[in-house]
Amino acid sequence: MTESGPVDPDTLRLFFALWPDDATRDALNRAGKWLHQHLGGRRMRAETLHITLVFLGSTPAEQLDALTACVDAAQADAFELVLDQAGYWRHNRIGWLGASQAPPQHLELVDAVNAALQGAGFAVDARPHVPHVTLLRNSAGGEVPECMPVHWPISDFVLVASRREVDGMHYDVIRRWPLA
């Protein structure tokens, strides 16, 4: 993951994401506190919690208009995501909350955004999408308990620019698209 490096005002670090409403954010933040008691590590700040749909990384700012225009054509339906599984990935020391069964609408949304981007000539990540909210970083891991499900009503998706500041990553939602 490349989140650091020199700041270039002509380059944006971008990703498409699901951004929680206030009630879902509270529920995710509570899940983060709970998982932290089991796995330790560094909790993500409440205002940063999200699910990445498509990661773009460094993108020239001059491509922003073309990027948002092509995604205007991506169509997908609203849905509810049930995050019912906590987990830990040793390779990146992340503690996460995810869906044991991602609904088809979620995968269709990821496919629609990827297809729109590819059609406009943007390079997208070829790795399979694993929907998850990162709750903890730098965790040593441990036994992952059963979790209380978080029900997240999804009615839109967003484009986010990330900035590294002294107190950690900051995410600016720069565009929002409603789902049908």
Ligand code: 2AM
């Ligand atoms: P993570 O939480 O699993 O690390 C902003 O950095 C968001 O983009 C995070 O949700 C992060 O996922 C994801 N991300 C960062 N680098 C990535 C990469 N190289 N490929 C895919 N997703 C990435």
